[in-house]
Amino acid sequence: MGLLKNTITVVGMRIVLTLLIFLADIVASRYLGVALKGDYFFLASSVLLVGTLLTGGMHLGNVYYLRSIPLSQLSANTLIYVSGVALIVFCAGFPLASKIPVLARGNQALTVIFIFCLVLDCTCTIFMNFFIGLGELARYAMVRIVRRGMFLVLLLGAWLIWEPSLELTLFFYLATTVIALALTGYLLPLQSGVFRCQWQSLGRCLSYGLRSQALVSVDMGTQRINTIVLGFWxxxxxxxxxxxxxxxxxxxxxxxxxxxxxxxxxxxxxxxxxxxxxxxxxxxxxxxxxxxxxxxxxxxxxxxxxxxxxxxxxxxxxxxxxxxxxxxxxxxxxxxxxxxxxxxxxxxxxxxxxxxxxxxxxxxxxxxxxxxxxxxxxxxxxxxxxxxxxxxxxxxxxxxxxxxxxxxxxxxxxxxxxxxxxxxxxxxxxx
Structure with a gap:
């Protein structure tokens, strides 16, 4: 019965998410027009692709070792890891932004939003995967659906009352990521156990995750790489x-x-x-x-x-x-x-x-x-x-x-x- 319940949850989540993504794409296209929609799609695809790489497979390693390592320790390890990722992204992101055509044409606010999107999307992906390791697929589905649903509502409001804005659209993406991360932190049972980093377990999770991450990264690259190339050429x-x-x-x-x-x-x-x-x-x-x-x-x-x-x-x-x-x-x-x-x-x-x-x-x-x-x-x-x-x-x-x-x-x-x-x-x- 548990397998049937999980299967129904996954199938239902896929259907709802596909519908929400499709509707959000329609509203974004109507709101932004062809050119700005192309710029947004380039930035969003870059966030998804680079964000996936930045996880380093940590989300997969955490799920695997959740059976033997307390959630509180894995969460502390994750915070240390994403802090290091954030430091690297913030140091390298701003100099590299001038090489990206969409960001070079935009203002400084667009670059700042984009860099924060990279860090927080990576963080959200890692923490949300704890739901899978805990068998809480319903909560995992709920957070993803809430995130996509709120993005759709915000886009719809902007379309009705605001002039087309690439910065505002990407900010909506960032805001819904922050909300999803906060909701994930609230729903995860982080109160039990000692919240302390353990470097050995961090290394084990990262080592396992990097080996497991390859297939996910390659699939994501196949889907998104053409968008990146189009953005440059x-x-x-x-x-x-x-x-x-x-x-x-x-x-x-x-x-x-x-x-x-x-x-x-x-x-x-x-x-x-x-x-x-x-x-x-x-x-x-x-x-x-x-x-x-x-x-x-x-x-x-x-x-x-x-x-x-x-x-x-x-x-x-x-x-x-x-x-x-x-x-x-x-x-x-x-x-x-x-x-x-x-x-x-x-x-x-x-x-x-x-x-x-x-x-x-x-x-x-x-x-x-x-x-x-x-x-x-x-x-x-x-x-x-x-x-x-x-x-x-x-x-x-x-x-x-x-x-x-x-x-x-x-x-x-x-x-x-x-x-x-x-x-x-x-x-x-x-x-």
């Missing part, structure tokens, strides 16, 4: 159009995110049962992604005009370029999870590194000449390459057949036909 409008296409396409990942939980829930099954489940989920996921992607590709232009406005119309063409990669990434998520639960995290990392390498290589070659179009092509080929490499490794290591992972079987079609027939009968009984 293209216009703000290119990044604005790219951001809308990326946000629209990520809606397709919701299904794979739910199925990812199903794969992890089967960790206690035999290897043969897990492989059979993976093959079935991949076949069904790809089938649904192809249908959803085809429909989204056809409706991309009118949907973008309706939801975001005519000035973002160029995002439809970028979205169509990304759709093959999004469909492929849905399979990568399932295959990567399968590798991890079977003790092959290094193999999953190899597939992710392959995708990142292709993404970066194509991006550096195309973005200076093709701007957002080159970024969309690089992202799509990066996702497809990483997925194909990982599926090849699964076929070699676990003796899976490519056709079993990619194509529906007759039994799948018969089952689908019976489900549709049952739906028709139910609808026919409705008066």
């Amino acid at each position: 293209a216009t703000s409008m290119d990044n604005g159009l790219f951001s809308v296409a990326l946000n629209f396409g990520q809606a397709l990942w919701l299904l794979s995110g739910v199925l990812y939980v199903v794969v992890q829930a089967g960790v206690s099954h035999s290897a043969e049962k897990q492989l059979a489940d993976l093959e079935r989920l991949c076949r069904h996921s790809l089938f649904l992604m192809v249908i959803g992607g085809f429909a989204l590709g056809l409706l991309a232009d009118p949907l973008v005009r309706l939801v975001y406005g005519a000035e973002f119309e160029g995002s439809g063409a970028l979205l169509r370029l990304m759709l093959p990669g999004f469909a492929g990434y849905s399979l990568y998520t399932l295959c990567s999870s399968f590798m991890i639960v079977n003790g092959r995290a290094g193999t999953a990392l190899l597939g992710s590194l392959g995708g990142l390498l292709v993404n970066v290589t194509i991006g550096l070659a195309l973005i200076p000449h093709m701007a957002a179009t080159g970024a969309a092509m690089a992202l799509s080929w990066g996702y497809l390459s990483g997925t194909m490499l990982l599926m090849f490794l699964i076929c070699v290591i676990f003796k899976a057949r490519p056709s079993s992972l990619l194509f529906l079987r007759r039994a799948d079609l018969q089952h689908l036909a019976s489900v549709l027939s049952g739906w028709r009968k139910c609808i026919g009984r409705v008066p």
